[in-house]
Amino acid sequence: DGGITQSPKYLFRKEGQNVTLSCEQNLNHDAMYWYRQDPGQGLRLIYYSQIVNDFQKGDIAEGYSVSREKKESFPLTVTSAQKNPTAFYLCATLAGIGYNEQFFGPGTRLTVL
Amino acid sequence: QKEVEQDPGPLSVPEGAIVSLNCTYSNSAFQYFMWYRQYSRKGPELLMYTYSSGNKEDGRFTAQVDKSSKYISLFIRDSQPSDSATYLCAMTATGANSKLTFGKGITLSVRP
Numbered sequence: 001d002g003g004i005t006q007s008p009k010y011l012f013r014k015e016g017q018n019v020t021l022s023c024e025q026n027l028n029h030d031a032m033y034w035y036r037q038d039p040g041q042g043l044r045l046i047y048y049s050q051i052v053n054d055f056q057k058g059d060i061a062e063g064y065s066v067s068r069e070k071k072e073s074f075p076l077t078v079t080s081a082q083k084n085p086t087a088f089y090l091c092a093t094l095a096g097i098g099y100n101e102q103f104f105g106p107g108t109r110l111t112v113l
Numbered sequence: 114q115k116e117v118e119q120d121p122g123p124l125s126v127p128e129g130a131i132v133s134l135n136c137t138y139s140n141s142a143f144q145y146f147m148w149y150r151q152y153s154r155k156g157p158e159l160l161m162y163t164y165s166s167g168n169k170e171d172g173r174f175t176a177q178v179d180k181s182s183k184y185i186s187l188f189i190r191d192s193q194p195s196d197s198a199t200y201l202c203a204m205t206a207t208g209a210n211s212k213l214t215f216g217k218g219i220t221l222s223v224r225p
Binding site: 004006040041042043045048058088090100101102103104105106107109 | 119145147149154155156157158159162201203205212213215216217218
């Protein structure tokens, strides 16, 4: 998994609760990404950040929030506004401008009870 | 039309078979093409990376890009049970905003 850690591996949430998924990297990569993966739907981009203290919405940002206070960390909060949060969440990094290969963490499986 | 279309699966082949996985795309700005392999309940890992048109070979794997047809392929020779996984194609244009566009993935099963 190349220096990207995600925790926890499995997470259970009751409806109405906010939960935060952790993503940490020691690759010294500038950009970080959050994807959601559902069966048969591929990877969908939630948020991404190209530098510290800056981030942009992806294709499905509603109900999610992020922060990028440190280069190494890009936590994702799944809020109660996300109506269908059960999914596999993947964090990825990119070395920087001029690079195109993204590297993925091991993922967090979130289940809403 | 979706930006990236990937052949639907699942795909099941006997050990030793040649496997061909394909994606088509509509955005002519795409210049970089990748194949990721994802084992069950794991994150995707980069398998092959190709710039523009042409072929790239790495062991049993060959990536092929035909930009004129907007078509990319991944060939697996002498397939092994350990190749059983989901394969995702991904692509991006040049520039600072390097967002990848992914295919939906195809699940391959190689039978011993």
